[in-house]
Amino acid sequence: MATTAIRYAASATYGSEAYDLTKLPGFNEPEEPVLEVPSREEQLRERLAERARAREEAQAREYAKRQVFGIPLLAIVGGIAAAALLVTVLMGYIKLASISGEISEVRSSIEELTLKDEALSLQYENAFDLDAIETYAVNILGMTKLDPENDVTTVFYADKAEILAEDETADPGARIVGFLRSIPEYFS
Numbered sequence: 631m632a633t634t635a636i637r638y639a640a641s642a643t644y645g646s647e648a649y650d651l652t653k654l655p656g657f658n659e660p661e662e663p664v665l666e667v668p669s670r671e672e673q674l675r676e677r678l679a680e681r682a683r684a685r686e687e688a689q690a691r692e693y694a695k696r697q698v699f700g701i702p703l704l705a706i707v708g709g710i711a712a713a714a715l716l717v718t719v720l721m722g723y724i725k726l727a728s729i730s731g732e733i734s735e736v737r738s739s740i741e742e743l744t745l746k747d748e749a750l751s752l753q754y755e756n757a758f759d760l761d762a763i764e765t766y767a768v769n770i771l772g773m774t775k776l777d778p779e780n781d782v783t784t785v786f787y788a789d790k791a792e793i794l795a796e797d798e799t800a801d802p803g804a805r806i807v808g809f810l811r812s813i814p815e816y817f818s
Contacts (some may be wrong), residue, residue, distance in 0.1 A: 663700075668676070756762075767773040 768775075
């Protein structure tokens, strides 16, 4: 606090009379602020507050660096990844639909082939109908059935059959002569 020298008029007053302070110069003027030195604790608090403000400002600057056009970089990367996954799933559904179409086509062709197989099996079985073969052999080719009582031996050549008489089958010499006669036919 600033001290001011009190100046009085020519005479001084002693005793119980009060001093009139209103006559002093600068009585009603505002006082100069007193410089107070903060305590050690207040200084520490102020330093901690300054550090906290500096940290917040640094974090705000880092956050602003991470943002692109006001959107955080992590949100942009996440959006791109989600879009890529969505496209992958859609492509999978498209491929699944095309494979399902191919499977249905293959199933229909399998059904057609099964029906053709059944028809061909029936045709094959009918081709070996013994009654039809016998009728064809008797009526068209003029073949006859052998009697079980008639004991004859048949010799087959390339495209015809010859029934041998009993005398040729009984004698071994006749058999050799028949063999020798058949050799030129074999090579012709």
